[in-house]
Amino acid sequence: MVSIMRPDIATRWTSRNKHIDDCVKAFQLRAWKYENVIEWIPFDRLSNVKEIGKGGFGSVYSAIWLDGIRNVDKIKDDDNDVYKRAREPSSTVALKTLTGSMENNNDFLKEFKSLTKCTLNYNDMLAIYGITQNTQTNEYLIVFQYANDGSLYKYLRKHFSTLTWETKLQMLKDISDNLDTIHRSAFIHVDFHSGNILQDQQSYIADLGL
Incomplete structure (x- = not known):
């Protein structure tokens, strides 16, 4: 017997931007696995933020996500397989912003929606974890899987x-x-x-x- 879990969706949060909130909530409802649930990630839950790349369209950073990436642990319970929701605390992640995202988030949301649509539809793309906002610059950033070996x-x-x-x-x-x-x-x-x-x-x- 296998215990099947529905994705949980956190509701007690807000980015204080209706367009961002609506976008995140829409993709939360489309997630069919716990690991794929997109989140609004408060910037104070990210530490050791370092710029690792910069171009004409924006910048990329590495960071430590204190709450960590969602995963599912498989636990044996007699003859049953039980799946338990868990986190990987202090996960290394990447952050990406687009130039001007603090004034005009339309292009930022277009990029985020496109990447997330690909990720939710198929399992071979770079994982997207959510959106955050730099509290000093007000830039919005996509939080996604960190690639250890770079470009x-x-x-x-x-x-x-x-x-x-x-x-x-x-x-x-x-x-x-x-x-x-x-x-x-x-x-x-x-x-x-x-x-x-x-x-x-x-x-x-x-x-x-x-």
Whole structure:
């Protein structure tokens, strides 16, 4: 016998921005797994925020999320499998903002909605955890999975000579699968290059270039 859990949805929160609140709540209702529930993440629950990348469209930071990433622990109870909701406290995450998001959050929400739609529809994309707002700059930021090895561009410059053909083909498959996910979600990538691909346990397309 398997114990099945419905996603929980926290309701006692607000970003103090109706458009942000409505967006987060809409995706919370679409999540079919506990791990996929999008959250409003108060900025004071993020520590050790460091800038790790910057471009014309915005900046990327690493941070420690004190509450941590949602996961499900499998526990044996006699002959039953019981699944318990849990967190990974002090998880390393990435934060991304778009230039001007404090004045005009339409472009920010467009990017967030597009990425989250791809993530909820398929399991091969970079995980999206929620939205936060820098309390000093008022910029909105997407909170998402941290990729330990950085961009594919930098990764290949450092490791290309030692990569096996098997690894190269697997990376190509990961990227192709992500592109297929984007197309199946009714989007077309318009800024596809190795700087927009992140490398962790697999390769991920991190920016849709919309």
